[in-house]
Amino acid sequence: MSRKTIAMELISWTKSLGIAFVLALIINIFVFEMTGVDGRSMNPTLNHGDRLFAIKTNQIFKSVPKYGDIVIVDGNINKNRTIIDEAKDSAIISTILRRKNMDFLIKRVIGVPGDTLEIRNNKLYRNGELIEEIYIFEEMITEDMSIRIPDGHVFVMGDNRNDSRDSRDIGPIPLKNVRAKVIIRLYPFNKMGKL
Incomplete structure (x- = not known):
C-alpha cells in the first residue's frame, strides 16, 4: 500500500x-442520556451506583412531567440554562472533561403547575388530599409547609425524604431545568428494568 x-x-x-x-x-x-445515581436520596427506589437511561422528552416536546415520574433536574434554579450548558453537561463531554455538575439531582415529581402542596404532621397533601407514598424509604420527618406550584414549574422530592436535597430546600424547579425523565435502570443487572 x-x-x-x-x-x-x-x-x-x-x-x-x-x-x-x-x-x-x-x-x-x-434525545437521551445515561447517568449514575450518586447518593442515597432516592433509596429504596434507586441506590448509589445504579446506572440509568433517561429520555429528554421535556426538552424535545416541552411537556410537563407526570406525578411519580423520576426526573433529572438542574437544581441551580437561578441559572438560565443554554444549549452550551447542555453540551458541557452532556455525559460525553462531562466524561472527557472529567467534571460533573453537582447541581444535577434525580428526584420524583410530586407537584405540577397549579397544585397546592402541604406538609402537615409529616404527611404530604396535594390539593387537600393525602398522598399515599408506598415508595418512600421511611416516614418523613420535616417542617410543616404549604406552597402553590407556579406555572412552568414542578415540585420534586427524593424518596428518602429525610436525606434529600429537593424542592423543600431549593424551591419549585423550572420546567427548563427538568433535563430528562428516567425510563430504565440498566445496572445492577439483577435490578434492570423499567422504572
Whole structure:
C-alpha cells in the first residue's frame, strides 16, 4: 500500500469517527442520556451506583412531567440554562472533561403547575388530599409547609425524604431545568428494568 493510499484511508476513518462523535453528542444533548445515581436520596427506589437511561422528552416536546415520574433536574434554579450548558453537561463531554455538575439531582415529581402542596404532621397533601407514598424509604420527618406550584414549574422530592436535597430546600424547579425523565435502570443487572 502506498503512503498516499494509507493517508487517504486515515482521513476517511478520521472523518467517519468525527461524524459519529458529533451525532452521538447531538443525540446525548437532545434525545437521551445515561447517568449514575450518586447518593442515597432516592433509596429504596434507586441506590448509589445504579446506572440509568433517561429520555429528554421535556426538552424535545416541552411537556410537563407526570406525578411519580423520576426526573433529572438542574437544581441551580437561578441559572438560565443554554444549549452550551447542555453540551458541557452532556455525559460525553462531562466524561472527557472529567467534571460533573453537582447541581444535577434525580428526584420524583410530586407537584405540577397549579397544585397546592402541604406538609402537615409529616404527611404530604396535594390539593387537600393525602398522598399515599408506598415508595418512600421511611416516614418523613420535616417542617410543616404549604406552597402553590407556579406555572412552568414542578415540585420534586427524593424518596428518602429525610436525606434529600429537593424542592423543600431549593424551591419549585423550572420546567427548563427538568433535563430528562428516567425510563430504565440498566445496572445492577439483577435490578434492570423499567422504572
